[in-house]
Amino acid sequence: MSANPYILAADHPEALLTLLQEDPSLATEQDEYGYSLVHAAASYNRIDLMRKLVNDFKVPVDLKDEDGETALFVIETVEAARVLVEELGLDPTIRSSENLTAREGLEAEAELPEVIEYLRSLETNTPAVNGTTNGDASEMLVLPSVPEGLQVTMGTMDEAEADGQQPDPEFRRRIEELAARGDFETPAGQAELRRLVEAAVAGEGLGEERSVRPRQE
Structure with a gap:
C-alpha cells in the first residue's frame, strides 16, 4: 500500500519530496474535498515544503479546496502566513464560498490572534511598529x-x-x-x-x- 502523501506532508516532508521526485504529478493532486499538499504543508507549518511545492513543482499557491479556501485559511503561524503572502504571492483578500477572507474566517472562530493581526495589517497597509514594548502585539503602536x-x-x-x-x-x-x-x-x-x-x-x-x-x- 502506497504512503499517504498528506500524512507524509505532516510527519515526513523529506520522504514526501522523494516521492514527488519519482512522481511529480502528485504535487497538484487534491483529495475528494479539494485538500491539497499545499494546504497540508501550510497547516503543519512545513515552510520549506511549501516553498518547494510552489517554486519547484509549480503548484498554484492559490489552489482552493471545495469550500473555496486557499492554504492561507488553514495556517496556524504568522511565519507560514508571511511566506505564503509576501514570498509566494498568495492574495490574502481571496474569499471562500462563504464570502470570508482568511482573516475573517479566523476571527469567526476566535483563534490565532497574532495571525489575525498580521492579516489585518495587510488589509490596512499600516505596519505595526514596536516602540518601548516587549514585543507584545497588543501593545504595538499602529502608525x-x-x-x-x-x-x-x-x-x-x-x-x-x-x-x-x-x-x-x-x-x-x-x-x-x-x-x-x-x-x-x-x-x-x-x-x-x-x-x-x-x-x-x-x-x-x-x-x-x-x-x-x-x-x-
Missing part, C-alpha cells in the same frame, strides 16, 4: 496614514532650531487615541487626524480644546 490632501515635507534643522522643540505629549496622546478608534479610516476620522496634524504644524497647542472656524479668504 496612521497621512490623510489625503495633506503634504508632509521632510527636512533637517540645526541645533539652534531644534533647541527646546520637544514633541507635544498631548499631540502624541491624541494621535494614538484617534488611531485606536473604530472610525479612524472613515472620512470623519481622517478629517479629525488632518485637523490635529495641521494644528501641530501650525504650532498650536493641544492642551485645551479650541474652536475651529473656516478660514476666511
Whole structure:
C-alpha cells in the first residue's frame, strides 16, 4: 500500500519530496474535498515544503479546496502566513464560498490572534511598529496614514532650531487615541487626524480644546 502523501506532508516532508521526485504529478493532486499538499504543508507549518511545492513543482499557491479556501485559511503561524503572502504571492483578500477572507474566517472562530493581526495589517497597509514594548502585539503602536490632501515635507534643522522643540505629549496622546478608534479610516476620522496634524504644524497647542472656524479668504 502506497504512503499517504498528506500524512507524509505532516510527519515526513523529506520522504514526501522523494516521492514527488519519482512522481511529480502528485504535487497538484487534491483529495475528494479539494485538500491539497499545499494546504497540508501550510497547516503543519512545513515552510520549506511549501516553498518547494510552489517554486519547484509549480503548484498554484492559490489552489482552493471545495469550500473555496486557499492554504492561507488553514495556517496556524504568522511565519507560514508571511511566506505564503509576501514570498509566494498568495492574495490574502481571496474569499471562500462563504464570502470570508482568511482573516475573517479566523476571527469567526476566535483563534490565532497574532495571525489575525498580521492579516489585518495587510488589509490596512499600516505596519505595526514596536516602540518601548516587549514585543507584545497588543501593545504595538499602529502608525496612521497621512490623510489625503495633506503634504508632509521632510527636512533637517540645526541645533539652534531644534533647541527646546520637544514633541507635544498631548499631540502624541491624541494621535494614538484617534488611531485606536473604530472610525479612524472613515472620512470623519481622517478629517479629525488632518485637523490635529495641521494644528501641530501650525504650532498650536493641544492642551485645551479650541474652536475651529473656516478660514476666511
